[in-house]
Amino acid sequence: MVAQHDIPAETELWDTFAESAFKDDAEPGFCWTQYAGHGPGPELLGAPSRVLEIGCGTGRALAFLARRGITAHGVDLSPVMVRKSSERWADTGAVFARGEVLDWLAASVETYDAVYSIFGAAWFTDPGRLFPLVRARLNPGGVFVFSQPPAIPGAYGPQGMYKGGFAGRAMFTYRYSYRPAVWERLLTRAGFASAEACVLDAPSADHIGTLVVRAEVPSTDV
Numbered sequence: 001m002v003a004q005h006d007i008p009a010e011t012e013l014w015d016t017f018a019e020s021a022f023k024d025d026a027e028p029g030f031c032w033t034q035y036a037g038h039g040p041g042p043e044l045l046g047a048p049s050r051v052l053e054i055g056c057g058t059g060r061a062l063a064f065l066a067r068r069g070i071t072a073h074g075v076d077l078s079p080v081m082v083r084k085s086s087e088r089w090a091d092t093g094a095v096f097a098r099g100e101v102l103d104w105l106a107a108s109v110e111t112y113d114a115v116y117s118i119f120g121a122a123w124f125t126d127p128g129r130l131f132p133l134v135r136a137r138l139n140p141g142g143v144f145v146f147s148q149p150p151a152i153p154g155a156y157g158p159q160g161m162y163k164g165g166f167a168g169r170a171m172f173t174y175r176y177s178y179r180p181a182v183w184e185r186l187l188t189r190a191g192f193a194s195a196e197a198c199v200l201d202a203p204s205a206d207h208i209g210t211l212v213v214r215a216e217v218p219s220t221d222v
Contacts, residue, residue, distance in 0.1 A: 042068075044143075048112070055076060073094075075097045131144075140219050
């Protein structure tokens with residue numbers, strides 16, 4: 001099944017989210033999970049010189065990396081999000097671009113040492129289309145890392161969700177959920193040399209964990 005995304009509606013959804021997502025006192029920060037101070041940090045990216053965040057949202061993670069001297073680029077569907085991120089983190093050197101991730105990656109000629117997504121585009125984009133495009137943008141030895149909530153048992157594949165209530169205009173989005181072994185298989189089929197997916201337990205018992213996936217491309221293209 002291939003989910004048919006309503007891109008104009010999704011753009012409106014994320015523009016609306018952008019209006020409430022930015023906090024005046026927000027600082028750069030990098031966390032793969034939904035729990036502050038929990039789980040691994042940017043070390044999962046290795047030691048990259050150039051990174052790309054797909055679905056970069058508020059830009060806090062990119063600003064964090066940019067302040068460490070890394071060339072940090074991000075792409076997001078929401079023009080409001082990109083404008084706010086560009087203004088908020090102008091002093092860090094991070095670069096933000098507006099685009100639908102599949103079209104943007106297909107048109108790009110840039111390459112990166114790491115591509116990543118934190119509850120971002122990897123959660124909302126068909127992996128069968130996304131993963132080969134990410135693979136093409138990675139340098140030899142590069143990594144692709146993403147995090148998102150784990151699948152609800154028995155609910156796999158694209159999960160449709162209405163947004164903004166159930167009585168108004170039908171605006172919706174899709175999120176993609178699979179078991180860890182399926183994520184690994186999708187990545188190796190897309191040309192990654194190795195892939196590892198696991199669910200990191202939440203810091204409190206019986207709370208929602210975090211799916212963390214890391215894939216590597218070969219160190220050479222031989």
